Amino acid sequence: MDLTSGYSSTDRPEKVTIISISFSIMSIDSLDVENEQFSVNGLFVVRWSDSRLTWTPSDYGDIHFQLMKESKIWVPAFIVDNSVNDLSVISDESVLVRANYEGIITWWPPGIYKSACDANIFYFPFDTQTCQISLTSYGYTTQEVDLNVFKDGIDLSLYQPNGEWLMLANETSIDTFTNAGLDFRRITFSFEMKRRPAFYGVFYILPILINSLLTVYTFALTPESGEKIAFCLTMMLSYTVLVTLLSEQLPSSGKISSVLTIYMAIVMVLCAIAVPLAIWVIDLFHRKDSEPIPKWQIQFTENVLLKIGCRKKKISRLNAVGAVKIKGDDEASPVTPVQVVYNDHVDLYTPLNWKDLASILDSVLFRVYFITVVLTTVIVFTRMVLNI
Template sequence: MHISRISILILSCLGCVRAVFNTTLANDIHTAVMTNYNYLVRPSATVTVRAELSVLTINDVDIRAQKMSSSGWISFYWTDSRLTWTPASYGDIEYIYLAASKIWKPELVVDNTVGEIETLGSSDLLFRVKYTGEVKWDPPGVYETQCEIDITWYPFDKQKCSIELTSWGFISNHVTLEHHVTYVNIEDYESNGEWNLLSTELSSSTLTEEGETFSQLVFSMEIQRRSGYYILNVIFPITLVAVLTTVTFLLPADSGEKISYILTILLALAVLLTIIADAMPTTSLHTSVLGVYLSVTLSYAMIAIVITVLTLRLQVKPEGTKVPRWLQKLCTSCLVKIICYKKDDVVELNTKDNQETEDIKKETNIKKIMKEKLKRKPVTSAWNPDDDTVKEVDEENPTDFDDCPYNNKDVAEIIDRFFFYLYAVLNLLTTAAFMIVLGVGSAQAS
């Protein structure tokens, strides 16, 4: 019993001694494997290089420049049969490290980079070589790659960006690229404040140039925009400004601020549209739903300006000016019924004598107007200036609108009230439709 325990202890101590790194033996390994080694000659007829992408973080996604910046490294594995040794003969040393200029390595590039195209890796990087001849190479980098941005559902959009790795110089018959694992390594990934990494995908393909094919690997990442910031700082202000367009028709004309108010709303919408357009890529492949909504609300504001100008012209006409017949018909037969308009009763604080004086003045004005009509156009019945029940018959237009109960100011108020209700409904429906389309569309896009 005691002998077996002592034997185990002795063997453990011997194992510890053998595992101690010996510089001389390591030098012997370097000398043995590098003798007659030509780094320009590939290890075999077809070298299989396996690659694994490890992502540290997504630095930025520039939707206007349509590019993604990410940091990480790509691990490469291949076997070089010339770099082998027996660990037992060299103090059980299983790994050595060689410089990039000493051994063969594949020439690889990220072919969808938006910067200068260069081969991966630095000459200062070391290669880890195992006694079996397996070589591992881990060149780190910041990858700025092209990413086609779909802004249709901005700011609830999801993008799919990729890093495309291609063999440079070695055709696929000489160097074949394969994925080392079936996923992108995100164990050390740090979250981005604007974008959320949803999933990753791996694929492989080939590139054909002048009749020769080159092996290619694609590392794809699906990311989703974190929309909280944009809801508070983009969508909410746009919706509020759109609603304020409706308030234009509640402002009284006497305030003198009606035109300046709606012009301010129009300019605010134009500025918001400009800000959104500046953040979008200059492409016609995709159209933003948010941009369409802004354009519609901008059109509403423009139409509101035209209506406001017309109603103001109607209100500033001299008292006693007749309302156009078509406008009388429109108001009395349609608009009044739609908005349930009732003319407000005006409480007069004058005395009875003053009221009678006003009635006399009105009758006198009516008589003067009727006299002018008789001078211009013959009538079918004689007119007596002292007759209070005078009525003129228009043969061409038998319907008489001279007794329209609404003057110019009343008609302008009716129009304002009608468009207030109309704009309230339009803005509500447009905003609701925009939110529904944006929500459903972004969900289906995933």
């Protein structure tokens, strides 16, 4: 049975040929967020009607369909217009076209389709990406070829789940665009995918959190240890390594920054500020007791820093029996303890020395850094996990 005798493969079946299209996805080959590329394996299901390819089955041995090469009949020309590989017309001579006796033509061109994908990394690695495959009728305007969605548009019956990306939803839409004064139809297959964060949680999130908390303990080390500055610089170096590793997973474009990147920048700044603060604490600790402490510094420490650091003034309590003589103003003395007399004891408020100032400052900085890091961590990771 030769249906193509006298058939012209360059002529459309109808003045306006209506073509129904769907996409049967088999697997997500890759979603390269760094290079903003989406690769998917699947096949298009293309169906249209050609009245020139009809016959009566009873006249041809009860044959209801026939397979033929695409070069023998008219097939629509399509391109994936957001492809990053090439813009060649979809064609595969090895794929046979199926025609039934009613003139319904079905064509299944398979392929690995790689398209551009505008990645949104704001919530990385808890991000959700929407990527698209756009199909355009190449060379045929809306007055010649009209596109419709076949069935549900995207068929998931052959889909194999991806290890890194979870398919959340899909959508098919049709729109019209104008080029050189001509209107063309375009059908777009959209895929919404959420990243599975387990891998990134173990190899990225956990080390970042550990390093963030360890930065706080710069001020838990005593100045005698001699490791304050070395510890802080080590934390900065480890953070630099983590930033380098993380940058390999993110696009280099400056359209949007990840919340995680902003968080790491904040912690790195805190770590950098901790270096001169640690030097200041060490300097105070090693000052000689013979060097007087400025009065304003003592007052600020007693009235503000002691409260922030949850510390109390140094008190020596002595049992008092009888009268207590308090040295008057006329007797010269560089430093005189303040005495408070109770019924049965005397509290002596011992003056602060440089080592006390260093210890109090360490305590205050530890609490300030701890609260800052914890609050920043809670806010940032709540936003990332909940996508808010």
